[in-house]
Amino acid sequence: MKSALIIYKSKTGFTKKYADWIREDVTCNIAPLEKVKKEDIDKHDIIVYGAGVHAGLIPGLKKVKKLVNFNDKKVIIFATGAAPNVEEIVKPVIDNNLADCVSMVDFFYFESGINYENMGFFSKRLMKTFSKILSAKKDKTEEEKEMSIMIMNSFDNSKKDYIKPLVDTLKKYLG
Numbered sequence: 001m002k003s004a005l006i007i008y009k010s011k012t013g014f015t016k017k018y019a020d021w022i023r024e025d026v027t028c029n030i031a032p033l034e035k036v037k038k039e040d041i042d043k044h045d046i047i048v049y050g051a052g053v054h055a056g057l058i059p060g061l062k063k064v065k066k067l068v069n070f071n072d073k074k075v076i077i078f079a080t081g082a083a084p085n086v087e088e089i090v091k092p093v094i095d096n097n098l099a100d101c102v103s104m105v106d107f108f109y110f111e112s113g114i115n116y117e118n119m120g121f122f123s124k125r126l127m128k129t130f131s132k133i134l135s136a137k138k139d140k141t142e143e144e145k146e147m148s149i150m151i152m153n154s155f156d157n158s159k160k161d162y163i164k165p166l167v168d169t170l171k172k173y174l175g
């Protein structure tokens, strides 16, 4: 019987929520990236890694690339982000983070939201500044207009339904 480990890095809780949802549907182990050791990776055939996009980057992915031999295991990566799941959002996330391993992994993007209450001081300040810059910008595109309003306050667009394609892939690998 094959085994899977879900590893997540979650600053404000969205990625943890998605990781917990996946675990509700599939028998597997789960751990935050900070607590994962090489021995934990070695014990599993399939590794799922998830984190929230920060300024286009997937935090913790460099560490995961060092810990996991992508040739040796099935690797599934998911990113959560405040922006909607559309090609012009998701393609740059793939290009910026997975250019060196895109053919070796399955990638999924899940729309989440913004949680100011759980955000650290610097992230909060960064988001508020970004929100102000965007609202002050002249000739905003429709997407920019929407985004500038959305990110002023906390919101949650996460839905358990979004995990289905990832769960199907994970079940297929578990056999």
Ligand SMILES: Cc1cc2nc3c(=O)[nH]c(=O)nc-3n(C[C@H](O)[C@H](O)[C@H](O)COP(=O)(O)O)c2cc1C
Residues within 6 Å of the ligand: 009, 010, 011, 012, 013, 014, 015, 016, 051, 052, 053, 054, 055, 056, 057, 080, 081, 082, 083, 112, 113, 114, 115, 119, 123, 124, 126, 127
């Ligand atoms: C500093 C900062 C930068 C962010 N940058 C992006 C971004 O580039 N694209 C995006 O879609 N969402 C962005 N977000 C929203 C997060 O990706 C979203 O809230 C994510 O689900 C957080 O996951 P976590 O709570 O598990 O860490 C950003 C949030 C913060 C605080």
